[in-house]
Amino acid sequence: MKIDPSYYLSNQPKRTPSSELGKEEFLKLLMAQIKNQDPLNPMDDKEFISQMTTFSSLEQMMNMNSSIQQLVNNQLVSPVIQYSHMIGKEVSYYKIDEKTGEIVEPKEVVTAQVKAISEREGFAVIELDNNQKIYTDEILRVSTPGLSE
CATH class of the missing domain: 1.20.5 (Single alpha-helices involved in coiled-coils or other helix-helix interfaces)
Incomplete structure (x- = not known):
């Protein structure tokens, strides 16, 4: 009576070979090395x-x-989610000339409330209740409206 090897091999669990040596494989190799070492010439x-x-x-x-x-x-994490906690907060920033994008001289600090956060080219944009949009790096101060200083 001959055993068909294809039947035997088809019942074996399939294992995908990996080129990486994991923790389990390393321990198995080490234990095999210790078990099979020459007793007259131990490791x-x-x-x-x-x-x-x-x-x-x-x-x-x-x-x-x-x-x-x-x-x-x-x-x-999306910048919109990252800065969403700022909605409802007041932010202070230097007034910017809308035509040039430069800070107006002499520097004037503007305070407005954050109404939304959007994203432009991977950066968070703070949308304010005064219809201005600023980037997060323009913010000088963040505060909660109505709290005394």
């Missing part, structure tokens, strides 16, 4: 410690990579 303690240090460093780098990826994802 050197220094070599074992070196491999464990390498493993520890690898794990720390993987954790750091995960943290950096999370930080990058947090930075991808």
